[in-house]
Every structure is written in structure tokens, then in C-alpha cells.
Amino acid sequence: MISVFSSEVLEIKNLEGNVKILKLFVPENFVFKAGQYVSISVPFHGKKLRRPYSIASPPGKNGFIELCIKIVDGLASNYVKTLSEGDEIELFGPLGKFVFEESSKNKDVVFVSAGTGVTPFVSMIPNLLENGFKNKIILIKGFRYEENILYDKEFSELRKKCSNFEFHDVLSRPKNPAYKNKGYVQDFLEKFVPKENCDIYICGLSPMINSVKEKSLSLGIPENRIFFEKYD
Ligand SMILES: Cc1cc2nc3c(=O)[nH]c(=O)nc-3n(C[C@H](O)[C@H](O)[C@H](O)COP(=O)(O)OP(=O)(O)OC[C@H]3O[C@@H](n4cnc5c(N)ncnc54)[C@H](O)[C@@H]3O)c2cc1C
Numbered sequence: 411m412i413s414v415f416s417s418e419v420l421e422i423k424n425l426e427g428n429v430k431i432l433k434l435f436v437p438e439n440f441v442f443k444a445g446q447y448v449s450i451s452v453p454f455h456g457k458k459l460r461r462p463y464s465i466a467s468p469p470g471k472n473g474f475i476e477l478c479i480k481i482v483d484g485l486a487s488n489y490v491k492t493l494s495e496g497d498e499i500e501l502f503g504p505l506g507k508f509v510f511e512e513s514s515k516n517k518d519v520v521f522v523s524a525g526t527g528v529t530p531f532v533s534m535i536p537n538l539l540e541n542g543f544k545n546k547i548i549l550i551k552g553f554r555y556e557e558n559i560l561y562d563k564e565f566s567e568l569r570k571k572c573s574n575f576e577f578h579d580v581l582s583r584p585k586n587p588a589y590k591n592k593g594y595v596q597d598f599l600e601k602f603v604p605k606e607n608c609d610i611y612i613c614g615l616s617p618m619i620n621s622v623k624e625k626s627l628s629l630g631i632p633e634n635r636i637f638f639e640k641y642d
Pocket of ligand 1: 463484486525641
């Protein structure tokens with residue numbers, strides 16, 4: 411059920427590249443599907459504006475969710491910057507239809523993201539694996555520099571436990587000149603995407619999504635098997 415509720419900021423982690431991970435209280439009856447988002451209320455001149463943020467934790471974590479937010483020069487970003495642990499924040503949700511499709515269940519699945527676009531996959535991939543998904547899961551996540559890589563520990567642990575899961579970090583400006591996956595995520599689809607019967611889920615800003623869609627179509631993935639969430 412969608413509702414508006416008051417949450418408490420339980421923890422804030424500041425990461426490289428102006429990214430913050432917020433751990434937020436949610437009541438017991440807050441039930442969501444992996445891939446969905448919440449909107450946060452942003453106070454602005456006596457009004458409340460809303461901004462959506464994907465939930466970066468799998469369902470079933472009792473009493474909290476996490477958000478992973480890139481701080482840009484904007485309204486919500488400037489508000490999030492001011493938050494401290496213990497502050498109250500108004501949430502609205504769960505919302506969104508970017509969830510794992512029933513019709514993908516018997517296929518290999520590729521997830522592609524850039525930057526904080528990885529966020530819904532931090533919820534979807536562990537959730538799928540916990541629920542016994544047996545086909546291949548391939549995550550291709552793009553960042554600028556090595557230090558911008560998000561959720562390396564979490565996905566590395568998952569890869570150790572689940573032989574049907576693999577992930578690849580693609581860096582557009584790696585500091586290490588010998589870095590093996592240098593470029594943009596769309597440049598690596600041909601290398602990592604299975605040759606047939608796979609669905610693709612993409613999340614991030616429009617230019618990346620459009621490039622990945624175009625490349626996926628050229629690799630023979632039908633348009634109705636390409637699912638995406640645009641952040642802008
Ligand atoms: C369904 C949905 C889920 C989203 N989930 C997330 C999430 O999990 N994490 C997250 O960081 N953002 C997410 N976003 C984007 C987020 O809602 C805001 O648009 C973003 O935080 C900028 O808001 P703002 O008010 O700070 O900036 P605004 O005042 O709205 O705009 C400032 C500028 O920032 C640009 N911009 C927006 N997002 C980004 C970005 N990620 N990187 C660089 N530039 C950007 C805009 O194009 C605009 O030019 C999501 C968007 C949607 C629609």
C-alpha cells in the first residue's frame with residue numbers, strides 16, 4: 411500500500427564522488443518489491459516537493475531501507491546534504507513498476523547501469539538469488555574512476571556464493587592505464603551479453619539508457635525484452 415510516513419535517518423555514509431548512502435527507518439507494514447522507489451519530501455519555500463529515489467536494499471530488511479543518492483547541484487541534493495543522523499524525513503511510497511518481470515523468470519538476465527543507476531539492482535539481484543533464481547545474472551555497472559565504484563563488497567560476496575551471478579565494472583576514465591574494461595557500458599554488451607534468450611534491465615540517465623537500448627537492439631534483443639528506469 412502506498413503511504414506517506416515520517417522516517418528517521420538512522421545512518422549516513424559519505425562515499426567518493428559525492429554519493430551518500432542513507433539508511434532510513436520504515437515501519438513494519440512498509441512492504442515493497444525489489445526495484446521500486448520512494449519519494450522524499452523536500453521542503454522548498456513553505457511547500458513540499460517530491461523527488462524519487464530507488465530503494466537500495468532488498469525487501470525483508472526489518473525496519474529500514476537504504477537509498478543511494480548522487481549529490482548534484484539541485485534542490486533535493488542540497489536538502490539531502492543538510493541531513494544528519496537522527497533527523498526526520500518524510501517518505502512517500504513504495505512506488506514504481508521497474509520490477510523483475512514474471513516473463514523473465516526462465517531467461518538469462520542482464521542488468522546495466524551507470525553511477526547510482528545501480529541502486530535498484532542492489533535490491534533486485536540479491537532478492538532474485540535468495541529466491542532461487544537459477545539462470546545467469548550478469549550485471550554491467552559503469553563509473554568514471556576506480557574510487558567511484560559502488561557496492562563492490564556486496565556484489566563480490568554474492569558472486570562468491572552464487573555461481574550463476576557475475577558482474578563487470580566498466581570505467582570511463584580509469585586511473586590504471588591497464589584497466590581491462592575501459593569505456594562505457596554500451597561498449598561491453600557484445601562481450602558480456604549471452605547470445606540468445608536474454609532480457610535486459612537498464613537504469614540511469616537517458617543518454618546511457620538510449621545507447622544501451624540501441625546496442626541491445628542491434629544484438630538482436632527484442633524491444634519488448636528491454637526494460638528500463640530513467641532517472642531524468
Ligand atoms: C524513478 C527514479 C528513481 C531515482 N532514483 C535515484 C537514485 O536511486 N539515486 C540518485 O542519485 N538519483 C535517483 N533519481 C534521480 C533523482 O530523483 C533526482 O532527479 C536527482 O537526485 C536530482 O535531483 P535534485 O533535486 O538534486 O536536482 P534538480 O534540481 O532536479 O536538477 C539538477 C540537475 O541534475 C541532473 N541530474 C539528475 N540526476 C542526476 C544524476 N544521478 N547524476 C547527475 N546528474 C543528475 C538533472 O538532469 C538536472 O540537470 C531517480 C529518479 C527517478 C525518476
